[in-house]
Structure formats: structure tokens, C-alpha cells
Amino acid sequence: MRARRDAAAAALPEWERLRERAAAIRRHTLANLGAYLEEFERNATRLGAHVHWARDAAEHNAIVEGILRERGVRRAVKSKSMLTEECGLNAHLEARGIEVVDTDLGERIVQLRREPPSHIVLPAVHLRRQEVGALFHEHLGSAAGLDDPAELAEVARRALRAAFLGAQAGLTGVNFALAESGGLVICTNEGNADLGMTLPPLHVACLGIEKLLPRAADLAVFLRLLARSATGQAITAYSSHVHGPRPGGELHVVLVDNGRSALLADAELRGALACIRCGACLNTCPVYRRSGGHSYATPVAGPIGSVLGAAREPERHASLPFACSLCGSCREVCPVRIDLPLQLVALRGRLRGRERTPRRLALRLAAAAMARPALFEGAARLARGLLAVLPESWWRRTPWGRGRARPPLPRRSFREEWRRRGR
Amino acid sequence: MDASRAAILAAVRRARTEPAPLPPDDGAWPGAGDLAEGFARACAAAGGRCVRVPEAAGLEAALRALPEAARAARIYSAHPGFAGAHFAPDELAEPRRLAGLELAVLPGVLGVAESGAVWVDAGALPQRAVLWLAEHLVLALPAADLVPQLHAAYARLRFEGPGFGVFVAGPSKTADIEQSLVVGAQGPRSTTVMLVGA
Amino acid sequence: MRAALFVPCYVDQLWPEVALASADLLERFGVEVRFSPEQTCCGQPFLNAGLPAEARALAQRCAAAFEGEEPVVCPSASCAAMLRHQLPRLLGAGSAALAGRVYELCEFLVDELGVRAVGGRFPRRVGLQPGCHGVRELGLARPSERVGPDFDKVGALLASVGGLELVAAARGDECCGFGGSFSVEEPEVSCRMGLDRLAALEAAGAEVLTSTDASCLLHLRGLAERRGSALRMMHVAEILAGREPPP
Numbered sequence: 001m002r003a004r005r006d007a008a009a010a011a012l013p014e015w016e017r018l019r020e021r022a023a024a025i026r027r028h029t030l031a032n033l034g035a036y037l038e039e040f041e042r043n044a045t046r047l048g049a050h051v052h053w054a055r056d057a058a059e060h061n062a063i064v065e066g067i068l069r070e071r072g073v074r075r076a077v078k079s080k081s082m083l084t085e086e087c088g089l090n091a092h093l094e095a096r097g098i099e100v101v102d103t104d105l106g107e108r109i110v111q112l113r114r115e116p117p118s119h120i121v122l123p124a125v126h127l128r129r130q131e132v133g134a135l136f137h138e139h140l141g142s143a144a145g146l147d148d149p150a151e152l153a154e155v156a157r158r159a160l161r162a163a164f165l166g167a168q169a170g171l172t173g174v175n176f177a178l179a180e181s182g183g184l185v186i187c188t189n190e191g192n193a194d195l196g197m198t199l200p201p202l203h204v205a206c207l208g209i210e211k212l213l214p215r216a217a218d219l220a221v222f223l224r225l226l227a228r229s230a231t232g233q234a235i236t237a238y239s240s241h242v243h244g245p246r247p248g249g250e251l252h253v254v255l256v257d258n259g260r261s262a263l264l265a266d267a268e269l270r271g272a273l274a275c276i277r278c279g280a281c282l283n284t285c286p287v288y289r290r291s292g293g294h295s296y297a298t299p300v301a302g303p304i305g306s307v308l309g310a311a312r313e314p315e316r317h318a319s320l321p322f323a324c325s326l327c328g329s330c331r332e333v334c335p336v337r338i339d340l341p342l343q344l345v346a347l348r349g350r351l352r353g354r355e356r357t358p359r360r361l362a363l364r365l366a367a368a369a370m371a372r373p374a375l376f377e378g379a380a381r382l383a384r385g386l387l388a389v390l391p392e393s394w395w396r397r398t399p400w401g402r403g404r405a406r407p408p409l410p411r412r413s414f415r416e417e418w419r420r421r422g423r
Numbered sequence: 424m425d426a427s428r429a430a431i432l433a434a435v436r437r438a439r440t441e442p443a444p445l446p447p448d449d450g451a452w453p454g455a456g457d458l459a460e461g462f463a464r465a466c467a468a469a470g471g472r473c474v475r476v477p478e479a480a481g482l483e484a485a486l487r488a489l490p491e492a493a494r495a496a497r498i499y500s501a502h503p504g505f506a507g508a509h510f511a512p513d514e515l516a517e518p519r520r521l522a523g524l525e526l527a528v529l530p531g532v533l534g535v536a537e538s539g540a541v542w543v544d545a546g547a548l549p550q551r552a553v554l555w556l557a558e559h560l561v562l563a564l565p566a567a568d569l570v571p572q573l574h575a576a577y578a579r580l581r582f583e584g585p586g587f588g589v590f591v592a593g594p595s596k597t598a599d600i601e602q603s604l605v606v607g608a609q610g611p612r613s614t615t616v617m618l619v620g621a
Numbered sequence: 622m623r624a625a626l627f628v629p630c631y632v633d634q635l636w637p638e639v640a641l642a643s644a645d646l647l648e649r650f651g652v653e654v655r656f657s658p659e660q661t662c663c664g665q666p667f668l669n670a671g672l673p674a675e676a677r678a679l680a681q682r683c684a685a686a687f688e689g690e691e692p693v694v695c696p697s698a699s700c701a702a703m704l705r706h707q708l709p710r711l712l713g714a715g716s717a718a719l720a721g722r723v724y725e726l727c728e729f730l731v732d733e734l735g736v737r738a739v740g741g742r743f744p745r746r747v748g749l750q751p752g753c754h755g756v757r758e759l760g761l762a763r764p765s766e767r768v769g770p771d772f773d774k775v776g777a778l779l780a781s782v783g784g785l786e787l788v789a790a791a792r793g794d795e796c797c798g799f800g801g802s803f804s805v806e807e808p809e810v811s812c813r814m815g816l817d818r819l820a821a822l823e824a825a826g827a828e829v830l831t832s833t834d835a836s837c838l839l840h841l842r843g844l845a846e847r848r849g850s851a852l853r854m855m856h857v858a859e860i861l862a863g864r865e866p867p868p
Binding site: 001013014021024025027028030031033034037048053054055059103104105106124125132149150152153156160161165178181183189190191192194195198199209214216219220221223224233234235236237238239241242243244245255257261262264265270 | 427
């Protein structure tokens, strides 16, 4: 995936200029978010949409439930929305007797398995085709032993088409909300969001308050960056620009805060709100690639997930900012130039600052020893001496020595040697 | 709910972010070269098919010559240059009756050479869902309406009233099962762009 | 011209040859090298471990050790990046002058001394594992993520050594997994990343593995030895200064 992104980016000599521009537009938008939110609401309402505001996940869920219940909706189709994952919408609605069918193929697969998605863009990337075949055999009535992706997608197509035609409401996320026109932009490759928006009479679109752009013209920058960063495509199959409900239909837009305004107030971390959920950071992160999505336990995984998760729930996700080698690759691929490593180090400072552990004490003692040259030399010589006589079995029990051989120790340190040479 | 709105806006305003100006329009964006050539290549890269129709008068014949058209029992057309089958208004209003619609022919408003995307005004259709319900999609686009990239495209598009516009690039697709690309995920299995006057 | 040598704490104690070779190399190009024993550590391990106050104290000491106007040259891209980028953040705008005269060794040779060819002979196949800070923060080479003209200051110096054949590994600038405290906070992933780099460099035919960062090399050397790999690790300073590979 990273290779595909690189190839797509290289096809645009102005790639870095686009990134810089995108970063600046998002920074400007976030610096004027209140004004843009109001402008969006004004224009969307003028077009006939209903705009709702939710302070947190619970309010969001209650609002969506209320809209559906008022219209007697028992079955809704839903397309990709990390926000609704974040709020736990599906579980909320299902517990209250409203059936929700996830319609992205990958999301439908993990929904049938009762699992959360493992990746922003490829929710079922952790599954083999045979597992999907078995799943469809059990839930969708397809033949046993099917494992050809094309045949499996065909099974899902038929099942989901029936769901679209029978649904009373379509729930979608939003990629970008346009302040200037009151429009919503939704990008998919499957076309499922579009079926969900055009077939049922009711469309409910949910988005975080940070997803705004000032003008339609700004979309040029973002749509040129989004798909290339995510999958290496020049653009997704469908980029739908929704302005107002369809004739005879209803459009409800739910704007959700759920910790975003708090993040906006956080000078060190607010840059993370620029994220356009492309997944490029996940695709490049050498740590994420070797641990998969489920070890992150956040709706959004990888580098941006670690920042957002640790910022939102520090106790629960305290280890995430430390699970990073600070290589910086994520920052380099981010289309909006979020300085993820800097944010992760800032989070480490906050998390470690609250710890009272032996590790923290050891680090502070080490820092104190390093502060004075004489102390540093003495402590280091002692450590080298101990290292030389440490039994191998003890070495192998240290976090470093578990996987790595003991280094050869020099006879003299550099400063000893330099002194010896009279320098 | 008004309380939520007030609370959110107040919290956002309290954030005291540093001022950050909107970047000025700082010059032209590259994207020259033969637009039709570039478009055809990008269309193919997106999994679509681009057919050049030198004269507008030849559109009907070129359409009939497509294998999807030959197979289709009924063709829906919203394009003035091609008369499709007759669809009664109540049929279009009830999507279930459009199940299995084999082919839809729609006008393209503009085409983006860099990505093979075509802007379709789905809001102008009596049934917007046709764009995704059809098993196969044909978009007829005047070559004169090709632009190099999205900056040029948005310079031409206007969003004033209600509407539903879509950039369509290639057929519906997914790579959700083992990252294996499947064409025709939930929407059209093929998208053909008839580039007229190229 | 004079330059102050900034010797990373772990180089001082575990791999002094890197600093000795750096001094030799600089002297060969006419630089009078001075080492101030007041220096200890740039503070990076503590900043990255989440102790900014401790990092600040060490950075302060560093700044004091390098008072003056001469360039500060460091055979470690990560330590140079720490001083160049983090010093102003930790100590304020007053430290900007010092931050502006800190250089990693290779960039000092290329950018300040105008060195294009190092000479000497090193007839071996060499794999370069670029340190992440060097590539992505100091601009020693074009990061593979970035779109733009290709360049590699370190690779160019190595290629100028007689008989040296630079081999290119797949995923050339992917992180080796050291990452400072990461190497002991997440040792399994850290080692897996390192082993993948070793495999890629071996597959490319490298006999000697080099880097601008001895910290990365310590991690890779430990992995290579545990695995029984034939790869020999040398810092770029050692190769450019004409040292022989270890047995």
C-alpha cells in the first residue's frame, strides 16, 4: 500500500506543494472553526437539511435514535463512518430494536463476525478469503467452501442490494463538509454510501466538527491528496457532493464534538484534528505493519490513532505513544503534514509525568548521573564493569539482552582515550 | 439541542488557536498535455473504458455497438443524443422496479484528465439512484469539456442551490477481501465514457 | 578552521572508535578538533522517555559545553537533530544560535567543507542503513516518502571511497527499530524490525553495514551476532577515515 501511495504521489510533481497547501487550509479552518461551523449550518439549513449538534457520543446516539424512531425506522443501512464507530452507534441502536446493516463490504464482514474494523480503509484486512467464505455461508446462505474474492463480493452484492432496497434510512459518514455551500462530500469506491443516500427516503449524515473545509474550491487540493494517500488511486470511484435533501426526502446532519473542542484547545495536540482519515500513516508505520489493528483497541489505529486515543483516554491507552520508534515516516506521508512524532513525544511527557514507577525513578536517577561529567564517567565506568561480569542468563533476561547479543566493551571510553593522547 | 450547539460553539471559540490565514491562490497548477490522451489513460487506470466518438452524430451507433448495450433488454437514457427505452415516471420513482436495470446512459458535464473522473449531475435525474442501480454505466462527455485537473474542474462547478453532483471514475470496486481487487462491488460493474468530438 | 566535537554518550562509553575516527577525518580535511569534557548527553533519551524537565537540564549543560561560535560536529544524526530542532523548543529562542551551528558529521563535510571525494580504499560491498533522524529531520538524503529530486549526502561520500560498492536494499530507509527507549519498551517489535533490515541488506549482498548512527548499529549488531549473521557493522566515520572492518 505504501508503494502504491509513493507511485501515485510521484506522478504529481506538485505533490509537496499540495501537502503544504492542505496543511495550511486545515490550520486556517481549525483556527476559525466556530465561524465555519455556523456558516455551514446556515447554508445547509437554507438548502433544506436539518442540522443537529451533539456534545458527546451519548448525545450523538440519542439524536440519531430520535430521528429514526420519530419516522418509525426499524432497519437502516450504514456506510463507513469512523465517527459512528467512535460513538458506538450500532450497539446503541441495536439494543433499542433498530437493525443496522453495515454496507461497506469490509465493514459488513467484520459486522457479521462481531468484530471492530482493524484498519481505517481496509476494515477486514486481517481476514483470509476462506474465513470470509465460511462467514457468508453461515450468514448469507452462500455455498460452503467459496473462497474466490469475486464470487464472495457477488454474494455480498446481492444481499446488500436487498438491504438497500428495504431500508427506511441511510446513515453515512462525511469526508468533508463545505461551509460556503452547506454541502457534504462523501467518497467511496463501492458506491454503497450512494445507494444508502439515494434509495431510502431519510439520509442521516454524521461528522466530527473538525471535518469542515471553507470552500468547494478547496476540495481540489484534498481530493487530489486523499485517494492517492489512501490506496494509490487518483480518485475514488465516487465522490458525491450532497446539497440538501432529495425532493420528497429528508437530510439530517449531526455535528459531533466528543472531545474535539478540548483537543482544539490543546496547543500541542490540536494539529491532529487536521486528519482527513486517509490511512497513509497506518500503511507506512513499521510498527503498525507488524502488529495489526486489534492491538491498538481504538476505533482509529496506527500513529493518528495513538495520538487521538491517548489524548482522549490517557489511562486506557497509556502505552500507545510509547509503541513508536519515532522514525517520522508517518509525518512524511501525511497529506496534511501532521507532526505525529512530536505529538507522541508530548503525550509521553504527560503520561510519564503522572507515573510513579521504578522505571521512571531509574530514568530520573540516570538523568541526574548524566548531569555532571565526573558523575557520568564514574557511573558509566561502573556500569561497564558490571556489564562485563554479568552472567549470560541475567543478560538474556534484560529487555535489551533478550534479543540482542552483548556488545564488546572498549578498554577505554573516548574521553579516557582522548586524555591519554594528551588532547 | 440548542444548549449543545451553544456549548460546542463556546468551547470551540474558547480554544484560542493562533491566527492562520487561508493560503492565497498562489499560481497555476500544472496539467497540460493532450487532455483526451491523459483522460483515456486515467480512465483505464481507474478500471473504466474510454471510447472516442469523433462526431456527435455517431454517438447513437457507437453506443449500440457496445456489448453491454447489445445485451441489455432495456436501456435507460438521460442523454438527449440517445433515445433509451421508455421508463414510466412511477417506475422511476419506485427503485425496486429498477432492479436489474442493465444499462444507464447519462450525460457527463465535465471530465478530469488527471483522474479519468466525470462530473455527473445526478440531482437532475428523476431517480438519482440510477447511477448506482444500473449494472453498467455509460457517460457521454464532449471532449471540449475536458479539464486538466480538479482545480480547473471546481473553477467551473457552481454549488448554489440543492443538488447532487458526483465525480465518477471507473466502475464500482472493492479490495476488502484479502486486498484482491473486485470490480463491480455494489454499483455498476463497468463504466464507459464516450468521449465525443475527440 | 576549528570545530567542537560532540560525542554522543553511548559512543563515548561503548564505541569510542566512532569519535576517534570522526576526529581523524575532520583533521584530514584541515579542521582543528576540540573536545570539551564538560559535555555529557544531549538529553534526547529523556525527552523521548517522557521526561522533558530532565531533558531540558541536560540540554542546558550541552549548550554551556558548546558556548562560543565554532561549529559543533556530531557523528550521530539523532543527537544533531536533537540539538538543532529540540534545543529552541526546550531552552527558548536564545539557543537558536547554537542550534544553527550544530552539524551531523557527513553534512558538515559536504555542506560546510565542500568535500566531494574522501579518497582511500575500502573494496567491499556496503549497505547503508540511514538513521531516521538523518533522513527525515536533517535532510541528509531524500526521504523515500517525499516527492522531489534524489540526493544522498552520506551515500555520495561512501561512493567516493575507492573500491567501495554501495548496495541498495529494499525499503531502503525503513526504520531499523532502535528508536531509543522503544528498543526496551517494545523489544519484540524492535527486534523484528531490525531483523527485517538485516535480511534486506543481506539479500542486497552487503558485507558491511553502516550508518550515521552508532545507536542503530549497536541494535543491529546485537541482533546480527545473536543470529550468526556475517554482516560487519561500521560507522560511516570509521569507513571514511579508512579503518578496517572488524574481524
